[in-house]
Amino acid sequence: MFDTNKVSEMDGIRRIARAYYAKASEDEKNSMQKFFNTLDSNGDGKVTLGEFNKSVSSSLSDENKESIFRQLDANGDGTLDFDEVLALYYMEEKVEIVKCSECSNLLVGPYFSCLMCLETNPNTYDLCCACYQRGKFVHNHSFDCLLDHHSLLNLLRDRHQSADAAITQTKSKWKTALAAFELALSIGSVSTTLCTILSCLSKH
Numbered sequence: 001m002f003d004t005n006k007v008s009e010m011d012g013i014r015r016i017a018r019a020y021y022a023k024a025s026e027d028e029k030n031s032m033q034k035f036f037n038t039l040d041s042n043g044d045g046k047v048t049l050g051e052f053n054k055s056v057s058s059s060l061s062d063e064n065k066e067s068i069f070r071q072l073d074a075n076g077d078g079t080l081d082f083d084e085v086l087a088l089y090y091m092e093e094k095v096e097i098v099k100c101s102e103c104s105n106l107l108v109g110p111y112f113s114c115l116m117c118l119e120t121n122p123n124t125y126d127l128c129c130a131c132y133q134r135g136k137f138v139h140n141h142s143f144d145c146l147l148d149h150h151s152l153l154n155l156l157r158d159r160h161q162s163a164d165a166a167i168t169q170t171k172s173k174w175k176t177a178l179a180a181f182e183l184a185l186s187i188g189s190v191s192t193t194l195c196t197i198l199s200c201l202s203k204h
């Protein structure tokens with residue numbers, strides 16, 4: 001059975017990949033073509049599951065490979081054409097293939113990441129929407145440190161504003177959070193303070 005959620009998430013990745021391809025340099029287009037040729041070992045213009053399993057990263061289990069293959073196969077004909085492989089190229093080159101830290105499902109669509117882990121740990125802590133919603137996980141950082149990627153992007157944008165601008169425009173809670181974070185930075189107690197700040201703010 002098709003998981004329609006996953007199909008539409010993969011559709012988003014395909015659209016991004018197609019847009020990248022349209023604007024790619026000749027060199028990049030060549031390397032995408034090479035990537036396709038590597039997968040298409042018999043050169044018939046299509047990649048079968050067998051060819052796919054042989055060529056993609058050995059760090060993935062066969063089960064995961066098959067699940068990625070099925071999701072990439074947009075028209076469900078059992079092989080991948082060039083367009084469908086572009087999505088894989090995008091995932092391999094531009095983003096890492098990320099798994100949910102709790103259920104190990106591949107994260108191809110929107111998901112949550114722990115801000116504290118992103119800032120302080122070599123490994124990220126990522127959750128699929130379902131695991132986040134269920135809330136049954138044990139993690140050493142506050143629940144409020146888990147942010148979806150739109151929120152993370154907003155936080156990043158705010159950080160690029162000067163501290164002055166951020167302080168004078170403090171109406172939104174994120175801007176307040178930023179100011180408090182910078183204060184925490186200046187007194188050198190970031191890691192213990194940030195989550196407290198975030199959880200205070202989220203209660204308003």
Ligand SMILES: [Zn+2]
Pocket residue numbers: 100101102103104105127128129130131132
């Ligand atoms: Zn999960």
Ligand SMILES: [Zn+2]
Pocket residue numbers: 114115116117118125139140141145
């Ligand atoms: Zn964390």
